[in-house]
Structure formats: structure tokens, C-alpha cells
Amino acid sequence: MSAGPVLQAGNLLLRPWRDGDLPAFAALNADPRVMEFLPAVLDRAASDAMAGRIRDHFARQGYGLWAVEVPGVTDFAGFVGLNVPPFEAHFMPCVEIGWRLAVDYWGRGYATTGARAALHFAFDKLQLAEVVSFTVPHNVRSRRVMERLGMAHDPADDFDHPLLADGHPLRWHVLYRVGRTERKSL
Ligand SMILES: CC(C)(COP(=O)(O)OP(=O)(O)OC[C@H]1O[C@@H](n2cnc3c(N)ncnc32)[C@H](O)[C@@H]1OP(=O)(O)O)[C@@H](O)C(=O)NCCC(=O)NCCS
Numbered sequence: 001m002s003a004g005p006v007l008q009a010g011n012l013l014l015r016p017w018r019d020g021d022l023p024a025f026a027a028l029n030a031d032p033r034v035m036e037f038l039p040a041v042l043d044r045a046a047s048d049a050m051a052g053r054i055r056d057h058f059a060r061q062g063y064g065l066w067a068v069e070v071p072g073v074t075d076f077a078g079f080v081g082l083n084v085p086p087f088e089a090h091f092m093p094c095v096e097i098g099w100r101l102a103v104d105y106w107g108r109g110y111a112t113t114g115a116r117a118a119l120h121f122a123f124d125k126l127q128l129a130e131v132v133s134f135t136v137p138h139n140v141r142s143r144r145v146m147e148r149l150g151m152a153h154d155p156a157d158d159f160d161h162p163l164l165a166d167g168h169p170l171r172w173h174v175l176y177r178v179g180r181t182e183r184k185s186l
Contacts, residue, residue, distance in 0.1 A: 004058040005125075007066065009117030012110060014066035014080060017055050021067050024076040025051055028102040037139040039170060057083060063121065065098060068114055070105070077105040080114030082122055082131070087162045091175060094132045095122060099145060111145045119149060123180045130180070134159075134173045143174065151176035 007014040028034050029042035029050070042050065057064040065081035078101035085096055097118055099111040122128045133151060135142040146153070157175040164171040 004062065004064060004066070005121070007117045007121060010113045011070060012077075012114050012117075013069040013071060014114055014117060015069055016058060017051060017067045021076045022048055022051055024102070025078075028078055028100065031103060033103050034100065037136045037142070037170065039164065039168070054079070054083075063126065066114070066118070068101065068105075068110060070110065074105065077101050077110055080111055081118050082126075089159055089162060091132055091157065091159075091177075094130070095126070095128055097122070097131050097133045097149075099142070106141070112148045115145060115149055119178065128180065131178055133176045134161075136170050137172065137174050143176075146176040149178060150182055151178040152182075 004016040006016070026042070026044045026047040029047040030044075032041055035041045054065045061084065063082050065079040065083055068077040068080050069075055070077055078099070080099045080101075081097070083096050083098055085092065085094065097115055099115060101111060119131060122131050131151075133142075133146050135146075137143075143153075153174055153176045155174075157177070159173055159175060160166075160171045161168075161173050
């Protein structure tokens with residue numbers, strides 16, 4: 001079991017990762033529907049490596065991209081949580097909020113419900129002034145989560161993702177922000 005707090009988020013549990021999550025995580029990372037707006041589907045080794053980086057982030061920072069459990073429904077639906085992006089950009093340093101769920105668990109409000117709890121953690125426990133989120137312009141589902149959370153998009157903030165090569169079709173990203181002072185709308 002990795003270190004890290006457990007957050008109760010409505011009917012969800014945001015919890016530390018377990019080794020038993022790895023097969024289900026690999027299955028969603030191999031699903032082209034889940035990875036449509038990400039650079040590539042991941043094989044088992046790359047998926048396990050990503051889970052390892054997430055667990056390292058919890059160990060280092062005390063928070064991260066929590067595993068989402070829905071008691072009575074599934075032990076592992078995907079992840080929702082907070083992350084320090086590993087690159088330089090005009091909005092760095094920052095903490096981002098992000099999500100990735102298996103397709104079976106889309107359309108149930110899990111990303112929004114989990115993200116609200118993660119934002120409360122960011123503002124109440126971590127005392128952050130701001131949380132950002134970013135994705136490609138065409139990822140409408142993800143943008144809708146950002147908008148439901150009350151995050152604001154200023155086109156002047158949009159940016160080329162530094163980890164994607166010049167000319168990569170997914171390089172251009174939209175950036176959303178929410179500040180602690182806007183939290184009453186959460
Ligand atoms: C982005 C992603 C997490 C969004 O999933 P989602 O199911 O659309 O988002 P939510 O979990 O917040 O659910 C919202 C939907 O559930 C419905 N819903 C049902 N019950 C709900 C509730 N209690 N609260 C909120 N929404 C609810 C909403 O009406 C909405 O449906 P709609 O899409 O038909 O309008 C998902 O599409 C995904 O994992 N995508 C692949 C990974 C990815 O692109 N991640 C982002 C990369 S930057």
C-alpha cells in the first residue's frame with residue numbers, strides 16, 4: 001500500500017494505489033477510447049511505470065492522482081487527483097487536477113465528484129492559491145468537467161505542450177484555472 005490520505009467523495013473513495021489496481025489500470029490505458037486525446041495507448045509495462053510514478057508522487061508530495069474506488073460498484077474505476085506536472089511552462093510552478101476513468105464508468109459524475117473532493121483538499125489542506133487543468137481543445141468531456149468545477153479558461157493561457165514534438169497533432173492545449181477565492185462556487 002502506498003502512502004497517502006483517503007478522501008471520501010460522495011459515493012466514491014479516493015484512495016492510495018494497491019498492486020491489485022495494476023491490471024485494471026493497464027486495461028484502461030490500452031483502450032483507444034480512453035486514450036483518444038493522449039499521445040498513445042500504453043502497454044502493460046508503460047502502464048505499470050505510470051502507476052509507479054503516481055505512487056512516487058504520493059510518497060514525495062503527500063498527495064497525487066488517487067485511485068478511484070466506488071464501493072459496491074468497482075474496486076478501481078481509474079484515477080482523479082492532483083499532480084505537479086514534470087515540465088516547464090508559463091503557468092509553472094503549479095498543481096494540476098486531472099482524471100482518467102475506464103469507459104464503463106463515464107457518464108456517472110465520478111470525475112466531477114472526485115475532482116471536487118480533490119479541489120477541497122488542494123485549497124483546505126494544501127492551502128494552494130490556485131489549481132490548473134489542461135487538455136487538448138477537442139477533449140470536450142474533460143473540458144466539461146473543468147467547467148462544471150467552475151474553472152475558467154482564458155485563451156491567452158493556451159500553450160504548446162513542452163513534452164510533445166513540434167508539429168504533433170495533440171501539442172496545442174487549453175488551460176483552465178480555479179483560485180481559492182472562487183471556491184464558494186465549487
Ligand atoms: C474526462 C473523463 C474523466 C470525463 O468523464 P465523464 O463521465 O464525462 O465525466 P463525469 O464523471 O464528471 O460525468 C459527467 C457525466 O455524468 C453525468 N452524471 C450522472 N450523474 C452525475 C452526477 N451525480 N454528477 C455529475 N454528473 C453526473 C453528467 O450528466 C455527465 O454526462 P454527459 O457527459 O452526458 O453530460 C472521461 O471521459 C475520461 O476518462 N476520458 C479519458 C481520459 C482523459 O481524456 N482524461 C483527461 C486528459 S487531460
